[in-house]
Every structure is written in C-alpha cells, then in structure tokens.
Amino acid sequence: MEPADRLLxxxxxxxxxxxxxATVRAVNDLTYHLGEGxxxxxxxxxxxxxxxxxxxxxxxxxxxxxxxxxxxxRLRGAxxxxxxxxxxxxxxxxxxxxxxxxxxxxxxxxxxVGDQICEMFQVHRxxxxxxxxxxxxALMERVRIPSAARRLSDHPHQFSGGMRQRIMIAMALAxxxxxLIADEPTTALDxxxxxxxxxxxxxxxxxxxMGLVLITHDLGVVAGVADRIVVMxxxxxxxxxxxxxxxTRPAHPYTxxxxxxxxxxxxxxxxxxxIKGAPPDPAALPPGCPFHPRCPRAxxxxxxxxxxxxxxxxxxxxxxxxxxxxxGAREVRDGQ
Amino acid sequence: MRRYTLRRLLxxxxxxxxxxxxxxxxxxxxxxxxxxxxxxxxxxxxxxVAALRARYHLDDPLLVQYGKYxxxxxxxxxxxxxxxxxxxDMLAGRWGVTxxxxxxxxxxxxxxxxxxxxxxxxxxxxxxxxLVLGxxxxxxAVPVFVLGYGAQLLFGVRWPxxxxxxxxxxxxxxxxxxxxxxxxxxxxxxxxxxxTGLAENLRADYVRTARAKGLSRAxxxxxxxxxxxxIPVVTYLxxxxxxxxxxxxxxxxxxxxxxxxxxVFQSIQLKEGPVVVGAVTLLVLIFxxxxxxxxxxxxxxxxxxxxx
Amino acid sequence: MSAxxxxxxxxxxxxxxxxxxxxASLWGDAWQDLRRRRLFWACTAExxxxxxxxxxxxxxxxRGANExxxxxxxxxxxxxxxxFGTDVAGCDYFAHVVHGARPTLLIGxxxxxxxxxxxxxxxxxxxxYGGLLDTVVARLTDVFFGLxxxxxxxxxxxxxxxxxxxxxxxxxxxxGWTTMIRIMRGQVIAVRxxxxxxxxxxxxxxxxxxxxxHILPNAIAPVIVVATLSVGNxxxxxxxxxxxxxxxxxxxxxxxxxxxxxxxxxVDHPHLLLFPAVFLSATVLALLLLGDAVRDALDPKLR
Numbered sequence: 018m019e020p021a022d023r024l025l026x027x028x029x030x031x032x033x034x035x036x037x038x039a040t041v042r043a044v045n046d047l048t049y050h051l052g053e054g055x056x057x058x059x060x061x062x063x064x065x066x067x068x069x070x071x072x073x074x075x076x077x078x079x080x081x082x083x084x085x086x087x088x089x090x091r092l093r094g095a096x097x098x099x100x101x102x103x104x105x106x107x108x109x110x111x112x113x114x115x116x117x118x119x120x121x122x123x124x125x126x127x128x129x130v131g132d133q134i135c136e137m138f139q140v141h142r143x144x145x146x147x148x149x150x151x152x153x154x155a156l157m158e159r160v161r162i163p164s165a166a167r168r169l170s171d172h173p174h175q176f177s178g179g180m181r182q183r184i185m186i187a188m189a190l191a192x193x194x195x196x197l198i199a200d201e202p203t204t205a206l207d208x209x210x211x212x213x214x215x216x217x218x219x220x221x222x223x224x225x226x227m228g229l230v231l232i233t234h235d236l237g238v239v240a241g242v243a244d245r246i247v248v249m250x251x252x253x254x255x256x257x258x259x260x261x262x263x264x265t266r267p268a269h270p271y272t273x274x275x276x277x278x279x280x281x282x283x284x285x286x287x288x289x290x291x292i293k294g295a296p297p298d299p300a301a302l303p304p305g306c307p308f309h310p311r312c313p314r315a316x317x318x319x320x321x322x323x324x325x326x327x328x329x330x331x332x333x334x335x336x337x338x339x340x341x342x343x344x345g346a347r348e349v350r351d352g353q
Numbered sequence: 354m355r356r357y358t359l360r361r362l363l364x365x366x367x368x369x370x371x372x373x374x375x376x377x378x379x380x381x382x383x384x385x386x387x388x389x390x391x392x393x394x395x396x397x398x399x400x401x402v403a404a405l406r407a408r409y410h411l412d413d414p415l416l417v418q419y420g421k422y423x424x425x426x427x428x429x430x431x432x433x434x435x436x437x438x439x440x441x442d443m444l445a446g447r448w449g450v451t452x453x454x455x456x457x458x459x460x461x462x463x464x465x466x467x468x469x470x471x472x473x474x475x476x477x478x479x480x481x482x483x484l485v486l487g488x489x490x491x492x493x494a495v496p497v498f499v500l501g502y503g504a505q506l507l508f509g510v511r512w513p514x515x516x517x518x519x520x521x522x523x524x525x526x527x528x529x530x531x532x533x534x535x536x537x538x539x540x541x542x543x544x545x546x547x548x549t550g551l552a553e554n555l556r557a558d559y560v561r562t563a564r565a566k567g568l569s570r571a572x573x574x575x576x577x578x579x580x581x582x583x584i585p586v587v588t589y590l591x592x593x594x595x596x597x598x599x600x601x602x603x604x605x606x607x608x609x610x611x612x613x614x615x616x617v618f619q620s621i622q623l624k625e626g627p628v629v630v631g632a633v634t635l636l637v638l639i640f641x642x643x644x645x646x647x648x649x650x651x652x653x654x655x656x657x658x659x660x661x
Numbered sequence: 662m663s664a665x666x667x668x669x670x671x672x673x674x675x676x677x678x679x680x681x682x683x684x685a686s687l688w689g690d691a692w693q694d695l696r697r698r699r700l701f702w703a704c705t706a707e708x709x710x711x712x713x714x715x716x717x718x719x720x721x722x723x724r725g726a727n728e729x730x731x732x733x734x735x736x737x738x739x740x741x742x743x744x745f746g747t748d749v750a751g752c753d754y755f756a757h758v759v760h761g762a763r764p765t766l767l768i769g770x771x772x773x774x775x776x777x778x779x780x781x782x783x784x785x786x787x788x789x790y791g792g793l794l795d796t797v798v799a800r801l802t803d804v805f806f807g808l809x810x811x812x813x814x815x816x817x818x819x820x821x822x823x824x825x826x827x828x829x830x831x832x833x834x835x836x837g838w839t840t841m842i843r844i845m846r847g848q849v850i851a852v853r854x855x856x857x858x859x860x861x862x863x864x865x866x867x868x869x870x871x872x873x874x875h876i877l878p879n880a881i882a883p884v885i886v887v888a889t890l891s892v893g894n895x896x897x898x899x900x901x902x903x904x905x906x907x908x909x910x911x912x913x914x915x916x917x918x919x920x921x922x923x924x925x926x927x928v929d930h931p932h933l934l935l936f937p938a939v940f941l942s943a944t945v946l947a948l949l950l951l952g953d954a955v956r957d958a959l960d961p962k963l964r
Contacts, residue, residue, distance in 0.1 A: 077564045102570075110567030117565075122558035127580055140568055188566070364803070371804030376813075380820040490953070494946035496897045498904045498920065499938040502927050510928055599812045603901060607924075617815070621906045626819050629907075633816040641807050 023091075024228040025051040025074075025113075025196045030088035032066070032073050035081055041300045043069045045253040047088070049245070051196065051228040056219075058231045058243035058260070060275075062296045066252035067232050071198050074230075075115050076105045092195065111141050114189035118201040120181035124173040130157075130184050131169030137191035156187040160217060179210035183217065190221060197222070198230040203238055215242055236279050240264075245332070248272050251297055251307035254326060258333035268327075268335035268344035270314045306338070314339055358649055365645045372637060373426065377419050380630050401435060426638075431631030440631035443616060450520060450612035454605065455597040457528045458536035463590055466540040467583070470547020474582070475574070477552040485548060489541035497600070501534045501607040518609040531608040535600060539593045543586055550582030557581070584651075591647025595640035599633075687882065691958035701954045704947040711944050714762035724753055726760040726914040736930045745936045749922055758936050761916040764826050764909060765941070769896035769948075771830045776838040777888045781881065784845025785872055788880075789853060798842070806839040810898050811905075818907040829908060833895060841887050848880035855879075886956040893948030900941055916941040 032044040044066040051057050061067040072078045074090050076097065090097045092112055097105060117123035125133060134156060135149035144152070150169060157165035160183040173181055182202060189197055199218060203211035219242055222229045233239060239246060239260070247257040248271065256269040267273045274292040294311040297303055303310050309319035318338055328334045329344040337343060406412060413421065425432075431440040473485035492500070508530055509517025515530035516522050554560060555578055563577040604610070606618030613632055620628040695701045714721060730752035737747045745754035787798040813836045821828055852858060858875050866874075902908035903917025904924070911918070916937040923933035 072561075075565055077561060106567045106569065108567070109565060115562075115565040117558060117562060119558065123562045125559040125563070125577055125581070127584075136568070137566060140566070140572070185562075367800055368803045368807045371800070372807040375804060375808065376816055379817045490949060491946065494893065494897075494949050495938075495942040496900050496904075496917075496945070498901060499934070499942060502920075502924070502934050503938070506927060506931060506934070596809055599809050602811070602815070602905065606905075618905065621815075621819065629819045630816055633812050633819075637808060637812055637816070640809055640812070644807075 023050045024053050024055075024093060025230070026089075026091040027070075027074060028089045028091075030070060030073060030090065031086045032069050032078065033084050033086050035084070036300065039300060042302075043083070043252050043299060044073065047247075047249070047254060049247050049257065051230060053195075053226045053228060054223060055245075056222065056229040056231055056243045058233060058239040058246045059249060060233060060236065060239060060246055061249035062234055064251075064296050064299060065249040066299075067249050068200055070249075071115070071200050071230065071232050075109060075113060075198060077109070077115075107141075110137060110189075110194070111192045112194055113196045113198065114192070114194040116182075116185050116189045116197065116199040116202050119205045120185040121173065121178070121205070123185060124181060126173060129170050129172055130176070134169075134184070134188045134191060137188060141192055152191070153187075156191055157184065159190075160184070160187045160221075162187075178206050179213060182206060182210075182214055186214075186217065186221070190225070193225055194227065196228045196230065198232065200232045201234070202231075204233070204235070211238065218242075236275055248275070251302055252299060253307065254334075254336060255308065256333075256335040256337075258330075258335075262330065262333050266330075266333075266344055268329045268333065268340045269308075269337045270312050270339075270343065271308050272335070273343070274311075274313075306336075314343070361645065361648050365641070365648075369638075369641060370423075372641065373423060373634070374419060376630075376634055376637065377422055426634070431635055432627045434625055434628050440628050443628060444613050444632060444635070447611060447613045447616055450610050451598060451601050451605070451614060453524050454528055454532055454535065454601055454610060454612060455594065457525060457532035458539070458597050459590070459594050461532050462536040462539035462543050462593070466543025467547050467586065469540075469544040470586070471551060471574075471579070473544065474548040474551030474555070477548075482548070485544055489544050492537045492541040497534065497538060498603045498607060500537055501531075501604055504530055504534050505607060518607075520610055528610075531604045531610060534607075535597060535604040538600075539590075539597065542589055542593075546586045546589055547582060550585060551578060554578045554582045588647065588651060591650065592644055594647075595643030598639050598643075599636040687959065691955065694958040695954060698954060700950055704951040704954070707943055707947040708951070711762050711766060711940070714759050715766045716763075718759045718763065721759045722753070722756040724756040726757065727752055727912055728756070729753065736926060736933070738930070738932055746930075746932045748919070748933060749926065754919075754932070754936060757914055757919055758916070758940055760914045761919055761937060762940070764913060764915040765896055765899065765917070765944070768826060768830055768833065768899045769892045772833040772837055772895045772899075773888050773892045775830070775834040776891065777841055777884065779834070779838045780841035780845050781877075781884060784842045784884075785849050785877065785880070788846040788849030789868070789872055789876065795846075798846075802839050802842055805836065806843075808836055810836050810894075811901055814898070814902055815905065815907050818902065825913070826909070829899065829902075833899065837891065837895060841884055841891070844887055845880065845884050848883060849876055852876050852880045882959050883956075886952055886959065889952035889955055890949060893945040893952070896941070896948070897945050 027050070028048050030044055030047040031042065034041045034043050047066075047070050049057055049059070059067045059070065069078065069083070073083075073085050074097075078085070085098060088098065092108065097108060100108075124130065131150060131153050134153040135144075135146065138144040138149035138152050139146070142149075154166040154169060157168065162168060162180055162183055168176075173184070176184065182205075186202075197218075202218065203214050206214060215238060218229065218231075221227070229242075231239065231243060243260045245257065246260050246263045248255045248263070248269065250271050256263065256267065256272045258268070263272060264276065267276060271292070274290070277290045278292060280289060292311055297307055297310070303320070305318075305320045305322055306312070306315075306324050309315040312319065314337075316338075322338070324336050324338045324340070326334045326336045327340040329340050333344075334340075335343070429441050431444070433439050434443065469485050469489075473482040476482050495503075505517050508514045516527050517530075520527040551574075555574075557578075560573060560578055563573045568577070598613075601610075601612055601614035602617045603614070605612045605614035609615065613636065617629055617632045617636075620626075620632070727750075730750050731747075732751045734743075734747050735749055735751040737743060737751075739746045743753050743755065745758060748754050748757060783798055787795040810833075814832055817832050817835075818824060818829070821832075824832075853876065858871060861871050861875050899908060900915070900917030900920070903915050904921045906921055909915050909918050911922070919937040920934065920941075923930075923937075927934040
C-alpha cells in the first residue's frame, strides 16, 4: 500500500512527561499505519505507553505535564501534530474518535445518554435538539440497544456494563469517523459480553470502512480481529508484524513470553509459563534493552546496548539483538 | 423521585421532634428552677414567677409540657418576655432586615466563592491557587466577630467606604459590609469546595471523553466539569442559607442592624432569657426547614442519589 | 491474563502483612512528610508558645489575672510599662492575654477529646455491629446534627447562668460529637468488610480483639484529622459565645471575654481588639493548618 492511500500514519511518535523535575519518556519512536477497514492492535502491559500513544494521536494529552517531542501523525496525508488547538479540535470526534476502557466513568454521570450523544451532532454539525435526538436514537439502535428511543433519557448508571460500552461506541461513531481508537474497550466487561462488543466493533468497522486501532493488554481480544499487531514494552516497540506471523513466529522473546503465558487452542495443552519479574518503572529504565532483566535469552550485550528494530520478514520487525535467530528458531520448531 | 422525596420528608420528622425536645429539655426540664435561670441574677417578683410557671406549663408532667410547648410553637407562639410582651411580636418587624442580610451574604459567597474557586481550580498548584487557599484559610481562622470589628474599623471608620453601622442607607449600601463579613466564612468554604472539586473532576475520565469528542475548553469546563463539581457546593450553599440566618446574631449586633439577630444580641446583654430562647429556637427551626428544602432539591440536581 | 500484573503482587503482600505494621508505616510516612514542611513547624511553634502560656503563665508575667489594676490608667495604648496597653478597668492587657490562653485552650482540647472519645467508641460499635444500635445512634446523630453549634450553645447556656469552664465543655461536647461519629462509622463499615478483618474473624478472633487490633488502627486516621481541625473550630466557637456574653463570665479571663469587654471601645482604642484577636486568630489558624498538613501527609492523593 502506498503512503498516500494510508488512512492513518503515525511515524516516530515520542512523548515525554515532566514529573517532579525529571522527564519520563512514555512513548519512544512509535511507528504504525492503518488503511480503511483495517485493524491494528497495540498490545502491551499497563505502563507500556500504549494509552499515552493513543491519547497523543487524539491530541487529548494534558500538556503539561506531557509533551510530544517528535514524530508525525497524518490522517489521509494531513499532518495533525502542530495544528493549533482550534483546528485540531475539528478532527476530534469527527474524523478520529475514541472509545475508553470503563464506560461507567468515561460517560458523564449527570447527563442523560441522549444528551451526551446529541452533543456530537449539536457541536460538530450545528443540529437542532430534535433532529439530534432522532439521530441519537438511530445510533443506539445501530449498536443494538433494545428500545433505544425510550432509553435516550436514561442516565449512564441505569445501564449494564455492556450496554454502557455500546453507548460509548455509539457516541464515538456518531459522526462516522475515519479512524476509531478503542482503548481497552472490553477490559471492564464480562467475558461473554467482551465477545459481543468485539463482534460489534468488527462489524461496524466493516460497515463504515473505518480504520480501527485496538489498544489492549489481552492477546485473546486481539486474535481474529487484528490485521497487524504492534507489541509495546516500556514505551518502545518490541515487535510489529502481521497478526498471523506474530502468533506463529514471534521474533522477540517478550512476544514469545506473552504467547506462552496464555492458553492456546492451536497447540497441545501444556503448562503455561508466565514471564518472570514485573514491568520496569518508566522513570528508571534498565540500561540497554529494557526487557533484558526479565528475558530468558539475555546476554551481556543486552545490558549494554539498546537493540534497534530489525526487519526479519516483510512487514515484520523486532527490537532484539537476536531477532533473526529467534524468528528462524520458531520456523524450525514450527516445522517439526 | 417521589419515593426519595417521601423518604426525606419522613426522615425529617424525628429530627424536628428530637431537636425541639432537646432544646426544651435543656432549657426547661433540667434540675433547678428554669424561671430563675432564665432571669439570671435579676430579681423577679413572685407574681411574675407564678405567671411564668403557668405560661410554660411547668406544673404539668414533662411530656405534656413538651406537647403543649410544641403546639404553641406550631401556632407561632415563641413565649413571652418578663414584661408580658410576646416574643413573636418583638420579632415581627425584624424579619426583613435579617432576610435581606442573609440573602445578600448568600449571594456574595455564591458569586465570589464560585468565581474564586474556578479561578484557583483551573490553576491548581500555581500562584492563584496558593493565594486563594491561603486567603480562605485565613478567613476561616479569624472568628467572625473579630472580622466584623476589623472591617467596621477599617472600612467604616478609618476609610469610610461603607456606612459603619445601621441601615439608614437602606439596601444594598447599608448591607454590603455586614453581608461580606457574614458571608466570608461561607465564601471560603465555597471557594475551596469549588476549587478542589474542579481540580479533581478535570482529571476524571468523562472529562477526557468530552475532550475526545472535540468539544471546546469552555464547554468541557463549563458544561461537563463544573456541573459535577458544583454538587457539593450547592449542598453547602443550601445548608449555609439556614446557617446565615442564625449566624446573623454576631453581625447584626456589631453593625447594629435591627434584625432578629440584633434582638438576640441585645436580649443576651439585657438578660432577657425567654426572648433569647424563643428567637433562637425559631432560628434553629428555620435552619432545619431550609436544610430539608435543600435535601429535596439535591435529588433534582444529582440523578444518581434518587436511586440509592 | 497475558502478563503478570505488578499491582497484584503488591496487593497480596499488603493484605498478608501485619495490620499494626501497616498502620505504623502510615503514620511513619506521614511523619517523614510532615517534618520536611516549614508550615508544619511554624504551626507547632505557635501552638507550643500558647500551650506554655496556658500551663505556666507566670513565665511570661508576674501579675495574676485581674491583679494590680488601676482604674486611673484605663484604656492606655501599648507602652514600655504595659506592652499591650491596659484594658477598660486599667489592668495590664499583656497579663490578660497570657492568662486568657488557659481557658481557651483547655476548652478547645477538652471538648475535642471528649467528643472524639464518644465518636470513636459509639462509631466503632455501631459501625461494627450495625442493626438496632446503629439505627438508634444514627437517629440520635441526626437530631444533634440539626442543632447549629453557636445557636444551640446559646439557647442552652442562657438557661445555665453562672457556668464555668466545666459546664461550657459539657455543652460544647454535646453539640460537637456528631461530625466525627459520622466519619468514624463510615470508616468502620468500610474496614469491616476488608479481607484481613474477614481473615481474623475466620481465625476465631473475638469481636473486641478485631475492633481493637484490626479495625481501630485502620479506621482512625480521618477522625484524627477532623479532631485536629475541630480544636480550632471549638476555640473559635467558644470565643464567639464569650463575645456574645453567653460563655464565660467575669471574673474569668479568656480571649473571647476580653473581646466582649472591649466591644464598645474598639473604635477609639483599637489595641483592645487587636491583641486578643491576633492571639485567638493565630491559634485557630495554626490548628487548621496543622490539620490540613496532617491530612495531606496521611493521604497524598488529596494534595
């Protein structure tokens, strides 16, 4: 795909936080792109910088303390970073929209859901209240909320968790945006409801030809939905690859560790191996490769030098000194 | 909503009965002769004592006494002074002054308190915030009568910006300085509540959502954040309206405003116990009624509590 | 789960740790935080000064209260002989201010101590056992809460002429325990269902032991903060009652009473207002700031 066709293109995005005099690098040189109807999953533990990166793309980071230090975010070729706030605001909600993790806290408790959805039409489209309410009812039907028109005047706390997340999605999709960023959209929900919401997102993506950025810590959520996966660790990209390649031939020990720690249907049942240790404090990253203290493959070089992103196959890269070897090893093992 | 209203009304009944019973017990039913106590060190003629005992039904059993007292209260009977003047009549002409003062003070703390709070809340941790926090702490710490005399001395006498006492200038000029003194405590609490609520709510998830919706900063703050932040402020303001009516004793005394508070202030000096008890009981009842009204309004403001 | 959650380990470690250790480190952390604040030390210095004044007034002045007064020297301004000037009766105003510290502080501390005691005991019992006891306590709290502090005290004190510090304390305790009991009860209910309390119950600890060892140390912090703030509020309220003329009476000495006696003369003799007012306000201010500082130190989230 040519860059001109790309819906969303994020290049070299870096974000810093100023915390008590020190600066913490939350996102470091993040690059990914997204086409119409495509899904990119950004996978990482809490503190890996995935949500900060999403908020930087949306332009809703609190500045200060946060600051985008480098990079570019282009939507259909138009640069968003550096736009004055007034112009940037026109994109938000209209061309790029976002769904948050916990709809109970992400929806305003004192307004009815109808008011909150209508606000999109009223602010961005200058619609009258009556027309906006008709649109809002249609939207709520579209996300499959029963007796939608009647429930417009209910408050968020009167809905179940799954229904609230549907309302959140309806609100984000109100103006049919080009790109939808979903930040842990199912984490707060029951497993059965999670699957419903993921199916809803996927079908709406196809219907509206949207690009979907799916931010999650859960490999299970990503499977079957994502076209490409970006794995983040401690603010940097650890590995990125087409979804299938990442699952079958991970080139970074961290990705391999993540895969080994979840049960899989495509492998014989065996003991699950968790990754030892805890993610590092972003304010005090270990020298060299940030993953080396937890890495089973680590050698002296890992503590000394930060590995660059190495391309191991077309569209598949990993930030590991042994990426090529790892990628090769998997191939051999899978072939056995 | 109707259930909530009904429940609040029912809850209010024992509070009303309990509070009045408490006052009654403390004043009339404790050991010692209440008539002598109310008279203080003033000699009271035997005939007056007998009349007063009959007046307060002191020769009946306790609960009957209380019942008769309550029935009297409900009929607007606040008792009589030693000279036989009805307390209700003594207070009749004073309502307007106290109400005007309380409402002016209330408006003052509402407008300036919220404005200061928003100013500080949007600048959390910066100079404006520190100034508002420091200034309001100082206002809370200085007792209201010190503030009253200080303000009277400085802005009424030394630099006569305002009339120093009395209501000759009428509303609003004559009421401005006392209202500011009376409202200063409330202003401090309103400013701090607004500031903290706003600063905290600005970090709430739904504010982030509002920004992700592409709303302007004015709309994010004004519509999405302020309304949530003002819920505790409105509660406080409601409760405070009742407290202001009662708190007027000191302010009306210092600034010589002929309201109910001034009557209490003077009656304390003149040792007219029945007047003090009658008037203050009334102020307590006003306080309770206003509180109840605020509680009921609260249900309209915050949809969540209706379904508790 | 895709990855081990770093928070889980911490939570597990926390829940397993001994309760007393956790409470101790809460106060230890708070102290570490407090000792670095200049404002905290300024408040402590002010309160130490006032406390020493209250305990040993003779360290500051050789005169007793209402001693050596000369009506010919009434209402003099500050001078070398009388640092704070003289009052309406010609008494040394500095000596008055020094002697005024004791009743003021005594009432502030005694009222708060008794009110806290009532709040902690009743709050813990009603929060822990719930049921009828809780309902009765809650209704009783509502009733007393319905009486505003100064109004309630005025109506009661007018009916008790000739009261001293003891009676004042009693009346103010009666009106002042409600805020703290509501906080205490809420805390106890929150702590009661915590895992470590459930664990202690399963291990067969008695109710008394659970309350004393597990619930109290973890529920009391907010009450301590409110109690600190309450000393300031009580002092301010007591001074207001003295000023109105329903509180302490001559020949007793207190800052509020000094201001009561000064009230007709403040326009011509502002020093009569100034000195007691400064000491009163500074003491209340120090207590409020101290309460704020302790709260911030105990709960960094609120900052």
